Amino acid sequence: MTNKITHRRVLTIAVPILISNSTIPILGAVDTAVIGQLGEPSALGAVGIGAIIITAIYWIFGFLRMGTVGLTSQAFGARDHAEVDAMLGRCLIIGFLAGLIIILIHSIIFKFALYMSPASPEVESFAFSYMRIRIYSAPAAISLFAITGWLIALERTKSILVIQLLMNSLNVFLDILFVSFLEWEIEGVAYASLIAEWCGLIAGLYFCRDRLIAKDFFHLSRVFDKIRLAKMISVNSDILLRSLLLEMAIISFLFIGSDFGDVALASNHILIQFLHIVSYALDGFAHAAETLVGQSVGARNRKSFRRAAILTTAWAGAMAIVFVLIFWFFGGWLIDIMTVSPDVRVETRLYLHFLAILPLIGLFAYMLDGIFIGATRTRDMRNMMFISFLGYLIVLVLLVPSLGNNGLWIGLIVLYVLRTVTLASKYPALEASI
Numbered sequence: 001m002t003n004k005i006t007h008r009r010v011l012t013i014a015v016p017i018l019i020s021n022s023t024i025p026i027l028g029a030v031d032t033a034v035i036g037q038l039g040e041p042s043a044l045g046a047v048g049i050g051a052i053i054i055t056a057i058y059w060i061f062g063f064l065r066m067g068t069v070g071l072t073s074q075a076f077g078a079r080d081h082a083e084v085d086a087m088l089g090r091c092l093i094i095g096f097l098a099g100l101i102i103i104l105i106h107s108i109i110f111k112f113a114l115y116m117s118p119a120s121p122e123v124e125s126f127a128f129s130y131m132r133i134r135i136y137s138a139p140a141a142i143s144l145f146a147i148t149g150w151l152i153a154l155e156r157t158k159s160i161l162v163i164q165l166l167m168n169s170l171n172v173f174l175d176i177l178f179v180s181f182l183e184w185e186i187e188g189v190a191y192a193s194l195i196a197e198w199c200g201l202i203a204g205l206y207f208c209r210d211r212l213i214a215k216d217f218f219h220l221s222r223v224f225d226k227i228r229l230a231k232m233i234s235v236n237s238d239i240l241l242r243s244l245l246l247e248m249a250i251i252s253f254l255f256i257g258s259d260f261g262d263v264a265l266a267s268n269h270i271l272i273q274f275l276h277i278v279s280y281a282l283d284g285f286a287h288a289a290e291t292l293v294g295q296s297v298g299a300r301n302r303k304s305f306r307r308a309a310i311l312t313t314a315w316a317g318a319m320a321i322v323f324v325l326i327f328w329f330f331g332g333w334l335i336d337i338m339t340v341s342p343d344v345r346v347e348t349r350l351y352l353h354f355l356a357i358l359p360l361i362g363l364f365a366y367m368l369d370g371i372f373i374g375a376t377r378t379r380d381m382r383n384m385m386f387i388s389f390l391g392y393l394i395v396l397v398l399l400v401p402s403l404g405n406n407g408l409w410i411g412l413i414v415l416y417v418l419r420t421v422t423l424a425s426k427y428p429a430l431e432a433s434i
Contacts, residue, residue, distance in 0.1 A: 005296075005307045010288050010315060016157040018284030018319075020164035030172050031189050032273055033338055034179045043186060044339065045262050046126030048269030050186075052254050053113045053127070054134045056247045061098050061142045063239035064091050068149030069290040070376040071232060076153060077298025084154070085211055086222040090232065091146030093223075099139025106135045116255060120262060126186050133190035137197035144197070147204035152287050153294065159207040167200035238378035242385040249392055249415055253408060256396065260405050263341075267348035268405070270338045271355050274331075278323050278359045279366065285316035286370030293374030302434040305375075309431075313367045320359040327356040354409040358416065365419035372423060377430055384422035391418045 003009065035047045068091050075083040102109070110131055114124050144163075151159050171192050178188025205212065222228075250272075257268040292308035327334075331352045335345055372381050392415040399407030 005292055005304055005311060007311060007315075010285070010292070010308075010311050013152075013155050013157050013291055014284040014288040014312070014315065016161035016284075017152065017287045018281050020157075020161040021280035021283050030175055031193075032270060034175050035186065035189065043126055044341075044344070045258070045265040045269065046123045047130060047186060047189060048265065048272075049123065049254065049258070050127040050130035050134070050190075052251060052272075053110070054131055056251055057102060057109060057135075058138065058141045058145075059243060059247055060240065061095065062145060062243050063236040064095055064142065065145040065149035065152075066239050066243075066290070066373045067232065067236040067376075067378075068146055069153045069287070070294050070373050070378075071235060072150055072153035073291050073294025073374060074298035074376065077295035080298075082219075082222055083228065085214070086219070086225070086228065087232075088146070088150045088208060088211060089223045090229070091150065092143055095143035095146045096139045099142045102138040102142075103135060106132070106138075110135075123258075123262065123265075130186045130190045133187060134193055137194045140198045140201035144201050144204050147201075147208060151204075151207065152291055155291060156207070157287075163200055163203045163207065166203050167196045170199055171196035235376050235378050238382040239373070242378070242382045245385045245389040249389055249412075252396075253412055256400065256408055257405060263343045263347050264405055266339065266341070266344045267351065268408075270335060270344070270348050271351060273338070274327065274334065274355055275358060278320075279362070281319055281323070282316050282359070282363060282366045283370075285312045285319065286366045288312045289367060289370035290374040293371050294376075297375050297434060300434065302431065305434045306431060308374075309367075309371050312370065313364070316363055316367050320363045323359040324356060327352065327359075331356060351405065351409055354413065358413065361413055361420075362416040364424065365416050368420065368423040368427065371427070372430065375430055375434075377426070380423065380426045380430070384426065385419065387422050388415055388418035391415070 031047055031051065032044065035043050068087055072084055072087045075081075075087065110128060114128065148160055148163075151157065174192030174195060175189055178184045178192055182188060184191065254265070254268060254272065258265045289308060289312040292312065293305055296302075296304035296308055332349060335348045335352070339345060339348075369381065372378070392411050395411040395414045396408065399410055401407075403410070
């Protein structure tokens with residue numbers, strides 16, 4: 001590698017991603033707060049379920065971001081610039097087509113998702129109203145995964161920051177306009193997200209314009225190269241299965257929580273919003289690991305690989321400690337901001353201690369994911385997630401009947417622990433293979 005991996009380089013990649021990723025769950029928190037001011041637990045729970053279902057649908061295609069980072073960064077490290085361009089073309093095509101398919105079959109997906117959720121009829125009705133609007137952003141949201149992954153791999157993370165700030169600030173403005181002033185309620189939140197996500201795609205294409213307008217960019221023989229496509233399909237299939245298992249765990253957490261009533265569902269939704277803020281912030285350093293590890297693998301440089309893994313994890317650890325302190329000392333105040341419902345405030349405080357310890361528990365799971373994605377060791381990720389998911393289900397079966405919502409939170413903690421232990425067992429072989 002011509003560029004040495006230093007603390008400065010790690011921060012140059014990670015900080016813009018950290019800031020931009022943190023605005024994503026903050027946006028979810030604004031959605032929650034705006035609806036929370038209505039004082040209706042059913043409306044708040046509906047936004048929670050609707051947003052989780054839409055996010056789960058989109059994040060099924062999160063492999064486009066993760067796979068693109070790994071494969072593109074390795075091509076960049078190997079100085080194969082033609083393949084770097086071809087990756088962008090392939091992923092944009094896949095992203096837009098996937099979004100169109102999702103729109104065509106959305107009614108089936110929604111019916112199945114709501115059938116699996118035992119929420120009250122009022123919550124389900126509100127959730128459907130939200131989702132039927134949001135789904136038309138699918139081509140934009142999924143294609144933006146590809147653009148984000150490609151920009152991360154080339155260390156163009158400042159562009160990602162601009163995209164997210166533009167998209168999310170627009171979303172917040174429209175939230176307030178549509179809900180607080182025009183009184184569109186849940187539909188207003190959905191329309192705000194729809195408009196913002198399409199504007200985000202336009203901004204993303206603008207930041208890739210130097211390659212999109214190049215004469216040799218869309219070279220069909222490169223984009224549809226059989227060997228490259230086979231590699232991409234293999235990597236992305238593994239990531240897809242891994243992502244499905246992870247999404248099933250998160251969705252089951254909220255859906256099972258709905259059995260305990262609308263107040264418990266609303267409180268879990270608030271805490272999950274805070275957890276999303278943590279995960280997106282730590283992912284800033286995980287994305288830096290993806291890029292630097294991928295480039296090191298492409299250059300076949302074990303020393304750079306090891307240094308990338310150590311430095312990115314160290315900075316992520318410092319960030320995790322900051323979140324633990326914030327939740328421990330200011331968690332109650334943050335909860336009060338999120339909702340005016342006295343019942344939801346009291347219920348949420350009962351489970352705040354689980355949230356306070358999760359940043360440190362989840363730290364290594366996030367970073368190991370980034371390392372294995374950058375190295376495109378996706379089969380290990382798939383297999384270890386399967387083991388972790390089984391452990392999570394066993395804990396739920398054993399503890400939820402007797403401990404209720406406490407058992408549910410313990411299951412989530414066990415999931416993070418198992419993800420760390422299982423992937424860590426595969427790390428020595430990964431490093432030895434470089």
